[in-house]
Amino acid sequence: MSTPLEQFQHDAAQVAGDGDQRQFLxxxxxxxxxxxxxxxxxxxxxxxxxxAAAEIKWNAIENxxxxxxxxxxxxxxxxxxVHWCRNGDDARKAILGVIHAHGAKSIVKSKCxxxxxxxxxxxxxxxxxxxxxxxxxxxxxxxxGEAPYHFVFPAMHLxxxxxxxxxxxxxxxxxxxxxxxxxxxxxxxxxxxxxDADVGISGANFGVAETGxxxxxxxxxxxxxxxxxxxxxxxxxxxxxxxxxxxxxxxxLPLLATAGTGQHLTGYNSQLGGPRQAGxxxxxxxxxxxxxxxxxxxxxxxxxQRDALRCIRCGACLNVCPIFKNVGGHxxxxxxxxxxxSVITPHLRGLSSWKHLSDSxxxxxxxxxxxxxxxxxxHHLLRNRRNSAQKQGGVLESLQMRIFSFVMRRPWLYGLGxxxxxxxxxxxxxxxxxxxxxxxxxRATRDFPDPAxxxxxxxxKERRR
Amino acid sequence: MSDxxxxxxxxVREALRRxxxxxxxxxxxxxxxxxxxxxxxxxxxHDDRVALFAEWSDKLKTSFITVADESQAAGELARIAAxxxxxxxxxxxxxxxxxxxxxxxxxxxxTDGGYDPAELEKCxxxxxxxxxxxxxxGSVVLTTASAGGRxxxxxxxxxxxxxxxxxxxxxxPSAYELLRQRYAAAWPSFMTIISGPSRTGDIERILVLxxxxxxxLTVILVG
Ligand code: SF4
Numbered sequence: 001m002s003t004p005l006e007q008f009q010h011d012a013a014q015v016a017g018d019g020d021q022r023q024f025l026x027x028x029x030x031x032x033x034x035x036x037x038x039x040x041x042x043x044x045x046x047x048x049x050x051x052a053a054a055e056i057k058w059n060a061i062e063n064x065x066x067x068x069x070x071x072x073x074x075x076x077x078x079x080x081x082v083h084w085c086r087n088g089d090d091a092r093k094a095i096l097g098v099i100h101a102h103g104a105k106s107i108v109k110s111k112c113x114x115x116x117x118x119x120x121x122x123x124x125x126x127x128x129x130x131x132x133x134x135x136x137x138x139x140x141x142x143x144x145g146e147a148p149y150h151f152v153f154p155a156m157h158l159x160x161x162x163x164x165x166x167x168x169x170x171x172x173x174x175x176x177x178x179x180x181x182x183x184x185x186x187x188x189x190x191x192x193x194x195x196d197a198d199v200g201i202s203g204a205n206f207g208v209a210e211t212g213x214x215x216x217x218x219x220x221x222x223x224x225x226x227x228x229x230x231x232x233x234x235x236x237x238x239x240x241x242x243x244x245x246x247x248x249x250x251x252x253l254p255l256l257a258t259a260g261t262g263q264h265l266t267g268y269n270s271q272l273g274g275p276r277q278a279g280x281x282x283x284x285x286x287x288x289x290x291x292x293x294x295x296x297x298x299x300x301x302x303x304x305q306r307d308a309l310r311c312i313r314c315g316a317c318l319n320v321c322p323i324f325k326n327v328g329g330h331x332x333x334x335x336x337x338x339x340x341x342s343v344i345t346p347h348l349r350g351l352s353s354w355k356h357l358s359d360s361x362x363x364x365x366x367x368x369x370x371x372x373x374x375x376x377x378x379h380h381l382l383r384n385r386r387n388s389a390q391k392q393g394g395v396l397e398s399l400q401m402r403i404f405s406f407v408m409r410r411p412w413l414y415g416l417g418x419x420x421x422x423x424x425x426x427x428x429x430x431x432x433x434x435x436x437x438x439x440x441x442x443r444a445t446r447d448f449p450d451p452a453x454x455x456x457x458x459x460x461k462e463r464r465r
Numbered sequence: 466m467s468d469x470x471x472x473x474x475x476x477v478r479e480a481l482r483r484x485x486x487x488x489x490x491x492x493x494x495x496x497x498x499x500x501x502x503x504x505x506x507x508x509x510x511h512d513d514r515v516a517l518f519a520e521w522s523d524k525l526k527t528s529f530i531t532v533a534d535e536s537q538a539a540g541e542l543a544r545i546a547a548x549x550x551x552x553x554x555x556x557x558x559x560x561x562x563x564x565x566x567x568x569x570x571x572x573x574x575x576t577d578g579g580y581d582p583a584e585l586e587k588c589x590x591x592x593x594x595x596x597x598x599x600x601x602x603g604s605v606v607l608t609t610a611s612a613g614g615r616x617x618x619x620x621x622x623x624x625x626x627x628x629x630x631x632x633x634x635x636x637x638p639s640a641y642e643l644l645r646q647r648y649a650a651a652w653p654s655f656m657t658i659i660s661g662p663s664r665t666g667d668i669e670r671i672l673v674l675x676x677x678x679x680x681x682l683t684v685i686l687v688g
Contacts (some may be wrong), residue, residue: 028670042505048495049503065478084470137667179668221619221663221678228615250637251500265602270657277654281576281614293473301480
């Protein structure tokens with residue numbers, strides 16, 4: 001088995017080398033940026049909206065100790081069973097327990113990254129249940145036996161031809177390259193599932209403490225059907241999703257849509273608080289909310305980085321990230337890809353195996369600039385690097401740093417180094433790009449420009465004159 | 466089965482005992498504290514709102530129809546029924562819905578008091594009232610209480626929402642204010658804000674309507 005780092009390097013090289021795929025990724029992401037810019041322009045004051053959203057989420061995180069019990073108590077008052085789960089094991093047990101208690105056979109799911117985190121589908125399938133993902137993108141990657149490529153656009157890496165081939169093979173559908181017809185094929189398959197399924201599993205984008213409701217954002221209506229038709233509804237939600245007030249949604253929902261998909265509001269934004277109440281004509285008989293910690297409290301304990309818990313999973317930071325654009329989503333090997341994934345994965349799954357994600361960053365700050373709740377993403381990547389260096393900086397690394405600081409503190413030595421470097425650069429010309437080149441590894445994939453005609457120090461001296 | 470409420474809350478409290486590092490607590494305060502001043506505009510007068518709702522409807526591919534009164538609304542419904550060859554529709558008991566569907570000659574399935582999901586699935590349209598329309602986003606706000614349950618507005622392939630003139634609100638903050646006034650004593654189990662028909666862009670980011678829910682959304686504003 002390869003380590004996450006080896007897997008990352010291998011996959012990154014492969015994806016980055018595939019010009020076609022990269023072009024495809026790039027063009028879909030640039031389309032997104034254009035739409036988003038337009039939508040953002042409709043805000044009267046987008047900057048203040050972001051600041052206010054960041055503030056709401058800050059307060060939520062800093063008051064989790066009060067908001068979580070308030071949220072749970074309000075849900076329970078409305079007949080919802082709340083399951084507090086410390087980790088994936090607890091959550092899997094709780095969910096299986098509910099499913100068994102109902103003698104359920106078939107399960108329909110609407111998109112929920114938290115269940116990816118705990119590998120729920122795998123478990124349920126191994127236990128012999130039929131589990132169908134109802135979000136179109138998730139449905140496609142599920143048929144392919146793959147993880148989502150992007151936590152907002154799970155099948156964004158696939159062209160219609162590949163989807164056609166997949167559907168023909170797995171669903172015996174007619175040959176078509178038309179996205180509309182492909183969508184209708186999935187619609188037909190899933191329609192019956194909503195009616196037949198015994199249990200519907202969904203995620204939650206927000207948990208409203210004040211009223212005891214979860215809020216689900218979607219475009220397709222699959223989450224609405226998943227939570228309306230089966231007789232049991234289980235919502236799986238990370239503990240960081242709690243917000244104080246219902247009215248906060250008036251700001252958070254449009255921001256999530258704008259940053260996430262470039263829409264001004266997604267197709268359906270639903271708030272659910274409980275199973276069918278007296279006097280209601282439909283809805284599930286039972287509702288369960290699975291509240292998952294799974295190392296979120298470990299991140300909360302980090303005074304410097306806890307603000308990463310503010311993330312509303314809009315996916316915007318992935319869409320603008322030069323690394324994501326080049327290596328693609330699967331390369332990360334994580335539930336959450338892109339900058340936010342690189343920031344939180346080391347907390348959720350261990351720094352030593354996942355610190356390489358923080359090294360794979362251009363630190364350009366595009367993610368921080370785009371984040372609707374102002375998470376300081378690129379500085380967190382730096383902090384992860386610092387933390388990992390402090391924890392386990394290698395001997396070689398510390399030797400290098402010592403030499404570096406020795407040289408930097410001696411201007412004459414620094415100047416000499418520069419001169420030697422220039423000479424070396426010229427002398428090495430004949431072997432540049434060949435295996436004899438000591439910088440081969442670097443130069444094989446990068447340009448190494450000629451140094452400027454004059455160094456900064458020389459220019460400085462001249463100007464002073 | 467053991468429940469880990471106290472274990473998790475204990476960890477949360479433990480973590481929060483240490484305050485956030487002031488260096489990273491750097492949210493810049495918004496210029497004002499009034500969300501209306503930041504969000505997209507909602508329209509000052511009723512006419513502004515109608516125009517804005519129409520603009521968004523166009524973008525969202527909602528068909529937005531304004532009529533003077535209920536009998537005109539009924540006429541529009543009859544026209545659509547004929548055009549699309551409806552044979553059955555889902556409805557619920559609501560004065561506005563009843564006034565507008567009175568002339569429909571197709572069979573009607575009412576969700577009042579429960580219904581057979583397979584039958585509702587076969588209906589050509591679901592016709593519902595709503596709680597509000599939102600000009601700022603071109604949305605329909607409805608709840609299980611106002612719109613005949615959860616499924617009527619999402620299971621049939623065409624959702625027709627009917628609203629009265631005074632239900633057209635400027636923005637989302639006013640919509641939540643209204644919901645609070647109306648339901649805070651007993652919240653319905655489901656509320657939703659609908660913006661356009663069901664849609665997806667999962668295949669090459671090309672917009673397709675009717676992914677799982679209604680392929681068509683018609684909003685009729687009466688008065
Ligand atoms: S970190 Fe910010 S930009 Fe990235 S997904 Fe989370 S909220 Fe969106």
